[in-house]
Amino acid sequence: MTGEHPDATIAQRVRRLETLLEEKGLITGERVDEAIDAFLASSSPANGARVVARAWTDEGYKSRLLADGTAAVRELGYMEGSYQRLRVVENTAGTHNVIVCTLCSCYPLRLLGPSPSWYKSEAYRSRVVREPRSVLREFGLELPDTVDITVWDSSAESRYMVLPRRPEGTEGLAEEELAALVTRNALIGTAAL
Amino acid sequence: MTDGDRFPPGTRVRTFPHDPAHHTRLPRYARGKRGVVVEPEGPAELADISAQGRGDAPVEQIYAVRFAARDLWGEGDHHVVLNLWESYLEEDPDRDR
Amino acid sequence: MARINDVGGTQGFGAIDTADDTEPFHADWEARVVGLFNTLRAQGIFNTNEFRDAIESMPPAEYLAASYYERWFTAIVALLETKGVLEPGELDD
CATH class of the missing domain: 3.90.330.10 (Nitrile hydratase alpha /Thiocyanate hydrolase gamma)
Known part of the structure; x- marks a missing residue:
């Protein structure tokens, strides 16, 4: 990835992005959960x-x-x-x-x-x-x-x-x-x- | 034009040879190649402009165009069909060859 | 020349690993990335074409080294920075 934080795994960076966007009021964890559920439920x-x-x-x-x-x-x-x-x-x-x-x-x-x-x-x-x-x-x-x-x-x-x-x-x-x-x-x- | 009648099914077309410096949906393997229109696929915003985050992307007809492998790769007996926006296409200037 | 994503006809990628995946996602973070993508796109933060553009704009070596959903994540971060939602580098501060 970008290399600045070689120790940060992709999972940690995704988590950090989600937290940042929640703090900014752009998303909520529930909405992301719903989006994942909708994606999986409508597709088979x-x-x-x-x-x-x-x-x-x-x-x-x-x-x-x-x-x-x-x-x-x-x-x-x-x-x-x-x-x-x-x-x-x-x-x-x-x-x-x-x-x-x-x-x-x-x-x-x-x-x-x-x-x-x-x-x-x-x-x-x-x-x-x-x-x-x-x-x-x-x-x-x-x-x-x-x-x-x-x-x-x-x-x-x-x-x-x-x-x-x-x-x-x-x-x-x-x-x-x-x-x-x-x-x-x-x-x-x-x-x- | 969005009504899909510029290139009726069966029209021999040529793709533009452009290599734009931005997003495009004309793959390099199909640039400057001759093909035949299968049929119009319906209109959509031109991806090249929409990808730039601009609100003024023109809506154009998309055409399914069939290419012979020989015309794409110089060999092969299969065909490849691509969906191409109208502005990627022109009528084949050598269609009567 | 075309971008790194434009691989149709490129030689040298070798045999196809035809193994079938048993699960849609290989890790939870992949699902979160898809959820984030769908949420942000639905809110009009970016459109699909801008997203594709961001993936294709990755440096070729990075693109090839990244997994599918790593590319998605890289593109989402890049777009959020372009749109001013994130300060450049904010994610890794």
């Missing part, structure tokens, strides 16, 4: 999984989701009050989508929850736009050469979520059971189901 990969399961079981919903992701997830109560737009991109037999933010770490928080460390890493951000097949291989996803890959770099106000392919042999499953199959990496595009 279970939300994205539920959207996917609905799309797999309801063709009309799927059409609306791909046409206007923001409006379609609001039907299920997500992203209300958000200024961001959501675009859902569909994986098919011939196309695979994967999302990144090369400039920082933009991510559809409300639908996917807090992002994994690797998503925020320089290694992922630098490489996936340049060599997506190699990157996906590191995640254990080997795609045939015939599959076209599109990398979505979240450089402005839209956020992206992948609609993964529905696994074979799941015809008999209910929507909730389908949602339980959906992983966070599948919603980012670094895994298939």
